[in-house]
Amino acid sequence: MRALIVAALIAPTAFAQQVRVEPRLFVKDHHYFLSGGLTWLERGDYYNSPGAVFSGAYYLRETDALEVRAVIFASWLGSSGQQVVNSTGLVPDSQRPVSLLAAGWRHSLAYGKVALAGSILHFDVQGGGDLGTLLTDRALNPAACGFLGVVARLGNHFYGQLDLALVGSVEQRSSTVFTVGFLPLLTLGGWL
């Protein structure tokens, strides 16, 4: 009974407020998105593998895009591996990553916005997959990526993108192995 009375008092106030819906600012449909940034491949291969990444995507519709990525790694043998090399002359049988070329598809899972430092940030939560090749110091290995990421609008034509990807590749070591690595990619770019 008490609840009904409270609801009756509040309801007119609520109906009196104006509801405003902000139009979607971060529109991607039929736009090209180009970006560049940094990355780091971590796959437990005794190599430190930071890299530069270039990414391009074309949105066929608001939620789906075709994309290409190119990553160039500046890999070197880590200190623990180097110590073994120096003391014994033995080297890891893993291959040193040189570059990754991949193309695939990305899909928007959700659109959202968040108030951040006095402004509103519009973003997409996205996921997707790429197929390509991981070029190493010894071979061209088939590779596949799966990722989950965020694409955020930073200005009228600027955006930032953070993808957390898992990269799998087939590699010939002492035997043929399937390797999996973690590849976070942070890029900044613009759209046309």
Added chain:
Amino acid sequence: MRTSLLAILLAGCGEVHFVDPNPPRLFQAAIKYTSRAVDEPVVWIAIFNLFFQDATGCAWARETTLSSLRQGFAGAGARQLELPAQDLSPDCRQRGQQQLDVVAVQTAFANSQAVFPGAHVRPVIVYIDDIDLAAPSETAAAIDIVRFWPGGRPILWTVAYQPVTAQLHPDRSADWGFAGDPALATRLAAMVKADLPLQTTASLSSGPVPLLDAAQLETTREFKVCKIPNANVTSFPSVGITHVLDRAHPPTVTFSLPQKVALPRSLFQSSTFSVAVEGCTANCDRYFIGNPGDDPLRWDEADRCLLVNG
């Protein structure tokens, strides 16, 4: 099921092993030596003990049978000597009519030794009997005496019926058919082919057998002997030790060979010995890793062969 699948995935997910970029270059070699045999001369004697109700064909039967024997022994090689046949029933009227002249037979055996100096003469006695009854005991005893002639342990063959064969325990036997049996020569030839000429080990030692062939000698820097027969080896490099190859003195192994003297071909077996060698042509002091994840071993410091034993 899910756990095993996960285990397989984790095991396959990019294990990294350390490897030697310049591993030792190794090869395996197996040296096999088989002893040789020499043919001994064939010395044979026929002992007839034939009985016919109609004795008129006695001489013919004897000659025909002897001819079959000669045909059969013709396949035993050129170095052969037929000793004068003995006839225990000269007119084929009574089996064992005459006693076997043991002294004459043994003398003939001894003389045959002189015909083939240096050879191991082991005469073949062919006893021919056409009666389906055991031979007279005196005959059997006389055959036993010449059979165990100490000069060369003669071999006894019979051409007879089963009671005689069972009585004399010959080394080989052929069934008696009938006088003038054309198949007798074939049966004898089969026996000759199986056992003659008798075989003797060619030498008591293999002499130095090279462990590496000419091409391997050119490229090998170091080597190890992996495995050697437990016995019969008189000279060889130490097993499991790294030897630096001295091309001026190539490594060899010498086998002592078990001597087999004048054995029937069917009983003679060549002796075969094998030695396993592991050679290194480069980077002999570098690490050998058998399987991914195995401990690395410096090849020249390991006290065993690594390709063979892992």
